[in-house]
Amino acid sequence: MLDLESIFSSDGVLSASIPGFHVRSQQLEMAQAIADSIEKHQVLVAEAGTGTGKTVAYLVPALLLGGKVIISTGTKTLQDQLFERDIPMVRSALKVPVTIALLKGRANYICHYHLEKTVQDTHATFANRDEIKYLHHIERFAKHSTTGDKSSLKDVPENASIWQMVTSTRDNCLGSECAHFKQCFVMEARKQALSADVIVVNHHLFFADVMLRDEGLSELLPACNTVIFDEAHQLPETASLFFGESISTGQLLDLVHDAKVEAIQSAAEVTALANVIAATEKATRDLRLTIPEDNTRLSLAMLKHNTSFGPALDNLLETMTALVKLLESQAERSEGLENCRQRAANHLYMVQNWRNEAELSDHVRWVEVYHQALQLHATPLNVAEIFARQMNASPRAWIFTSATLSVKKDFSHYNDEMGLAAAQTACWDSPFNFAEQAVLYVPTDLPEPHHRQYTDHVVQVALPVLRASRGRAFFLCTSLRAMQRVHELLVQSDEFDYPLLLQGQGSRSYLLDQFRALDNAVLIGSQSFWEGVDVRGDALSLVIIDKLPFASPDDPVLSARIEKMNNEGRNAFMEYQLPRAVINLKQGAGRLIRDETDRGVLMICDPRLITKTYGKQIWQSLPPMKRTRELAEVERFFAERENASTL
Numbered sequence: 001m002l003d004l005e006s007i008f009s010s011d012g013v014l015s016a017s018i019p020g021f022h023v024r025s026q027q028l029e030m031a032q033a034i035a036d037s038i039e040k041h042q043v044l045v046a047e048a049g050t051g052t053g054k055t056v057a058y059l060v061p062a063l064l065l066g067g068k069v070i071i072s073t074g075t076k077t078l079q080d081q082l083f084e085r086d087i088p089m090v091r092s093a094l095k096v097p098v099t100i101a102l103l104k105g106r107a108n109y110i111c112h113y114h115l116e117k118t119v120q121d122t123h124a125t126f127a128n129r130d131e132i133k134y135l136h137h138i139e140r141f142a143k144h145s146t147t148g149d150k151s152s153l154k155d156v157p158e159n160a161s162i163w164q165m166v167t168s169t170r171d172n173c174l175g176s177e178c179a180h181f182k183q184c185f186v187m188e189a190r191k192q193a194l195s196a197d198v199i200v201v202n203h204h205l206f207f208a209d210v211m212l213r214d215e216g217l218s219e220l221l222p223a224c225n226t227v228i229f230d231e232a233h234q235l236p237e238t239a240s241l242f243f244g245e246s247i248s249t250g251q252l253l254d255l256v257h258d259a260k261v262e263a264i265q266s267a268a269e270v271t272a273l274a275n276v277i278a279a280t281e282k283a284t285r286d287l288r289l290t291i292p293e294d295n296t297r298l299s300l301a302m303l304k305h306n307t308s309f310g311p312a313l314d315n316l317l318e319t320m321t322a323l324v325k326l327l328e329s330q331a332e333r334s335e336g337l338e339n340c341r342q343r344a345a346n347h348l349y350m351v352q353n354w355r356n357e358a359e360l361s362d363h364v365r366w367v368e369v370y371h372q373a374l375q376l377h378a379t380p381l382n383v384a385e386i387f388a389r390q391m392n393a394s395p396r397a398w399i400f401t402s403a404t405l406s407v408k409k410d411f412s413h414y415n416d417e418m419g420l421a422a423a424q425t426a427c428w429d430s431p432f433n434f435a436e437q438a439v440l441y442v443p444t445d446l447p448e449p450h451h452r453q454y455t456d457h458v459v460q461v462a463l464p465v466l467r468a469s470r471g472r473a474f475f476l477c478t479s480l481r482a483m484q485r486v487h488e489l490l491v492q493s494d495e496f497d498y499p500l501l502l503q504g505q506g507s508r509s510y511l512l513d514q515f516r517a518l519d520n521a522v523l524i525g526s527q528s529f530w531e532g533v534d535v536r537g538d539a540l541s542l543v544i545i546d547k548l549p550f551a552s553p554d555d556p557v558l559s560a561r562i563e564k565m566n567n568e569g570r571n572a573f574m575e576y577q578l579p580r581a582v583i584n585l586k587q588g589a590g591r592l593i594r595d596e597t598d599r600g601v602l603m604i605c606d607p608r609l610i611t612k613t614y615g616k617q618i619w620q621s622l623p624p625m626k627r628t629r630e631l632a633e634v635e636r637f638f639a640e641r642e643n644a645s646t647l
């Protein structure tokens with residue numbers, strides 16, 4: 001029988017070996033609930049407020065009882081943190097001989113085959129001189145690295161375009177046909193994952209490869225006794241993405257590029273092949289050019305007004321059909337050409353499916369447009385059934401945990417979305433004293449959020465609060481446009497004199513380092529800073545949120561889901577949009593108080609929090625802070641804090 005009480009006690013093994021370990025009843029209870037679910041192969045959905053210590057709460061029972069465990073996190077940074085710091089720390093405290101493996105998506109590992117091709121390709125074009133220098137670094141690194149993980153090669157920036165030329169995709173990997181198969185980094189990482197006791201993955205990899213598609217990983221999930229999702233609030237979004245079908249012009253251009261290289265090397269005299277490859281490239285680029293907008297999502301209904309999109313798509317289908325035919329006749333000349341044939345046939349099938357309205361009828365079809373590419377998506381209207389089917393395949397424990405899964409401790413929205421009808425649910429409040437540590441401030445006199453100059457009004461009411469907090473704030477906006485406007489107004493304001501940082505002016509980690517170092521900065525951000533950001537201490541004393549974070553109803557997937565629910569006689573706003581907004585808001589608000597000594601103000605500018613009947617449900621879902629609508633009270637709070645810190 002596992003004695004968790006003793007492990008988590010003040011004289012237990014955790015306390016003896018983890019610096020700064022505090023005894024928290026919530027953490028022990030959570031560990032007990034997880035241990036119980038692991039033993040009974042149950043599904044547990046567990047919300048743990050900030051400061052509960054949920055990572056240690058799930059790691060202890062997972063390492064002691066979990067058997068073979070997959071832990072999936074929201075980001076690669078968290079994945080590295082678990083693998084390099086948290087799991088080794090708990091493992092050594094518990095003195096259990098479990099083996100750990102870190103598994104990332106294949107784009108994170110150097111591919112010997114594509115590296116060699118790129119080095120040998122005399123026609124290769126590089127974005128700039130640095131890329132050639134990077135290629136030499138990568139070549140040297142690949143020779144002595146044991147993992148081939150690109151995050152270990154600090155000399156080459158993570159976003160350098162050379163990475164695309166030296167890594168593989170599921171499409172262009174030759175698998176067991178590859179001459180480098182025995183030394184392959186991707187295959188080695190998978191081999192280690194298959195033999196390890198604990199495997200750390202991320203949600204994208206879990207859904208894209210482990211659960212669904214990639215052959216080499218299909219053995220991983222069936223062999224597992226326990227699956228733990230950290231940051232589980234992100235799963236509905238990720239599952240939608242990966243349970244759907246999508247094909248991008250980028251994938252088609254990659255295919256065209258590889259087919260060109262293979263054709264030159266193995267079928268140079270077949271001019272018809274070169275011609276059809278060129279025609280496919282042109283048809284692919286032409287399709288992108290039919291949509292003038294950038295960075296947008298368009299539904300089929302929106303595309304009906306675009307008279308050139310349909311013909312361009314049909315033209316692409318025609319050239320792709322010709323390409324597949326020609327590749328079929330030449331494929332036996334090389335493994336590379338055979339790989340291109342398979343990919344071309346697969347891509348053609350995807351585009352045909354997307355074009356054919358009779359296919360994928362329970363999916364919403366839409367287009368995502370980037371600066372240089374576009375992606376055709378077919379997203380399921382409901383992921384619950386698909387997910388439930390995958391989960392029921394064999395008995396094991398499934399643990400879903402995050403600081404934000406419920407609305408006022410009600411998990412029905414999350415469970416409905418994920419198909420977790422039979423799940424146990426549990427909720428542990430943060431151990432922090434929110435009534436003492438934080439104030440929720442909702443300013444008066446703001447217009448309705450659809451007002452044309454709403455953001456200008458928000459900045460006006462925010463200025464005195466930013467002065468009272470002496471900067472040290474996150475200004476979180478619900479749209480990029482509002483974020484730019486806030487920045488513009490603060491730069492112009494004579495009443496504002498603190499360093500300003502803006503999302504996009506450097507990587508997220510660079511901006512956060514700057515923010516911590518400056519100690520009086522204001523960071524203006526949008527979605528990137530709503531979650532997964534941990535700034536402790538006085539450097540972050542104020543979080544301003546411009547609007548309640550309702551997702552845009554123009555989003556094709558959201559609007560199709562809303563329509564479906566309303567057609568079924570359900571109330572999509574109360575059942576879907578509101579709970580999603582609450583979960584998002586809790587994430588944004590969660591940036592403020594990160595430990596027992598943090599103090600600060602959460603300013604939510606949206607008047608609907610007070611004027612609408614649903615507003616109460618929203619603020620009651622937030623931690624129990626003191627509430628005010630008086631600026632004077634906020635100023636007093638900051639003044640008292642200043643006095644206390646100078647005593």
Ligand code: SF4
Pocket residue numbers: 111112113114168172173174175176178179180181184185186187
């Ligand atoms: S098996 Fe695939 S990933 Fe590995 S080296 Fe060959 S092509 Fe690259």
